[in-house]
Amino acid sequence: KTLRDMQATVAASSTVERLSQLITTLQRERGASGVFIGSQGKSMGDRLGPLRGDSDSAIAALRELPATGNDHNTFLEANARLKETRGQIDSLAIDSNESGARYTGMIQQLIGYTQLLESRVSDTAVVHALGALNQFIELKERAGRERALLGIVFSQDRFNETLFSRFSRNLGELSAYTDGYRRKATATGLSQFEERQRTTAALEVARIQKLAFETPLGQPLGVKPR
Numbered sequence: 001k002t003l004r005d006m007q008a009t010v011a012a013s014s015t016v017e018r019l020s021q022l023i024t025t026l027q028r029e030r031g032a033s034g035v036f037i038g039s040q041g042k043s044m045g046d047r048l049g050p051l052r053g054d055s056d057s058a059i060a061a062l063r064e065l066p067a068t069g070n071d072h073n074t075f076l077e078a079n080a081r082l083k084e085t086r087g088q089i090d091s092l093a094i095d096s097n098e099s100g101a102r103y104t105g106m107i108q109q110l111i112g113y114t115q116l117l118e119s120r121v122s123d124t125a126v127v128h129a130l131g132a133l134n135q136f137i138e139l140k141e142r143a144g145r146e147r148a149l150l151g152i153v154f155s156q157d158r159f160n161e162t163l164f165s166r167f168s169r170n171l172g173e174l175s176a177y178t179d180g181y182r183r184k185a186t187a188t189g190l191s192q193f194e195e196r197q198r199t200t201a202a203l204e205v206a207r208i209q210k211l212a213f214e215t216p217l218g219q220p221l222g223v224k225p226r
Contacts, residue, residue: 005122012117015065016130020137022058023110027144029055030103033089034096034148038155041092052086082106096155100148107144111137132184135177136193142174150208150223157220159212167212 029051036044059082085102088094094102114137118130149170153163182190196202208223215221 009121009123009126011065012121012130013126015062016114016117016133018058018062018065019110019114020133022055022062023107023137023141025051025055025058026103026107026110027141027147030100030107030144031147031151033099033103035151035155037089037092037094037096037099038152048089055082096148096152100145100152103148104145107141111141128184129186132181132186132189135181135184139174139177139181142170142177145170146174150212153212154221154223157222159215159217159221161217164212164217171209 032044032047032051115134121127
């Protein structure tokens with residue numbers, strides 16, 4: 001029983017690591033795709049190819065893992081729909097909202113799978129670590145959604161009521177998952193996380209978030225999508 005438990009732990013850890021990488025690449029691809037569509041193909045076209053290549057590599061790494069039943073097959077089937085979505089993005093056949101929704105659907109399915117793996121591990125320390133990782137994945141997903149949403153906002157240079165409502169709700173979820181991660185993270189992980197929050201990029205994100213709340217609806221934000 002101990003051997004089987006340890007084998008399950010190793011398998012789950014390896015799968016979660018690769019799933020996390022795929023989630024990251026799809027989040028980046030989602031954001032760039034939204035800006036590409038919002039700009040009518042004028043921005044991010046040169047970055048889409050490399051970002052898609054990263055996603056394809058992450059999918060290939062997952063396919064190398066042994067199949068683990070219907071759940072494994074389900075997320076692979078979801079990623080098989082990427083080709084169709086990418087073609088419609090390239091031809092501007094769908095809008096930014098539809099593009100973002102499709103990527104978010106795939107990412108949510110992957111996140112659900114990482115949470116399922118957490119329930120299959122019995123080692124207390126590993127369960128705690130996976131719990132912290134899943135909180136981090138969730139907060140990172142909210143950051144990714146914010147990036148995709150703001151790509152649309154910056155393309156039109158203003159918020160409307162719908163976009164601002166989505167932005168505010170997502171920011172609240174981001175804050176909640178950030179608090180959850182802080183409670184579960186190891187001292188080392190938390191220190192690294194806090195250090196990242198003090199970087200130039202993180203401070204710029206905080207500035208833009210503040211700008212969103214301080215600028216009246218419909219007024220230009222003056223931030224270029226990139």
